[in-house]
Amino acid sequence: MTDYVMTGIVLGLSAGLTPGPLLTLVITETLRHGIASGVRVAFSPLLTDLPIILLTLLIFSQVTDFHTLLGIISLVGGGVILYMGYETIHPQHVDAGASHVEARSLLKGVLVNVLSPHPYLFWLSVGGALMSKALNQSVGSLVCFIGSFYCSLIGAKIALAILVGRSRHFLSSTMYTYTLRLLGAALCLLALFLFHEGLVLLGIVGA
Template sequence: MGKYLFMGMVLGLSAGLSPGPLLALVISETIRLGISAGIRVAMAPLISDLPVLILSFLLVSCLSGSDPVLGIISFAGASLVLKMGISIIRTAGQMPQSAGQASASLMKGVLVNILSPHPYLFWITVGAPLASKAWQVHPGGAVEFVAGFYLLLVGAKLALAFVVARTRNFLTGAAYVWTMRVLGFVLCGFAWGLGREGARLLDWL
């Protein structure tokens, strides 16, 4: 398994399982309307994230010759990933808050994701810089990173929809709690790496 594929999969899995508006919507729609509604919500990032991806890659590409700016972005990404890791460790085993009662599951999932700041922050400060760096080494690495991220992001939410359809206690069970804690510590490790990259770009190392 390639380095960037692994990083994309870990980041995608952590994003797919961590509490947030889209996860809450997957759970609430599955409970209210059944597994098919949960599946539609889980697929929403494949539609909503495309413009975010394009804009993020264009921005990072325009800044590719400015090491100080990229260094600041790397530090911002490190802060975001560290916050994600700590949040995941702290909230493991806590049920996400209800996302409301409206239906039209797929469209609602797309709107929730578009209106959430998390995809924008992630791709501008973490995803696009990592994928661009992978592209410079080998274009296939960037493809692997993005593919691995969405495979596990959507796959994790699909798996949760199926599990929630069968048992509503999974999100407070030991398996989920320990999975989230391990992912949280791995994300903290990624944050350290992004911080070092930022320091290098700013000539602090």
């Protein structure tokens, strides 16, 4: 059981700190709307991953053309992330203490996670295999693996949101603007990678 806890922690921290659309969104939402918004994005996998796990293990096992489905998800996800990148590059002025701003950060996090192929790929391959192995040992092992994974995944993103949120007060308005533009460009770049990945999965372009 301890092995599954350690495995969950390692995989969770890796997923939580690996650069990607969700991590970038945690940073941008924290900078634009405060720590609470970044934390809400960090919690989005709790709302999206259970259906993803069930759909991946239940439906994808019956789908013969798995690559086409993932390709479509990648293209749609790329479009959503590209729009978020554009929105971040052209930010509206947000007062650091303005609590009245409706950021809809949790909704953004949910959309990014659902429309990214990475959770599906993880749970269909590594995550699914580990869950099956843990369940064969005991239900407790399965709970320990999933629990430690999500505690590490979400905890890493929350810690990053807090660090970024505290530093934003030391950013001048000029640096703040350029930081957002840089992150927006990073989101756009990630969107292009998702577009390319989708086209590869659909067989339109070579790997």
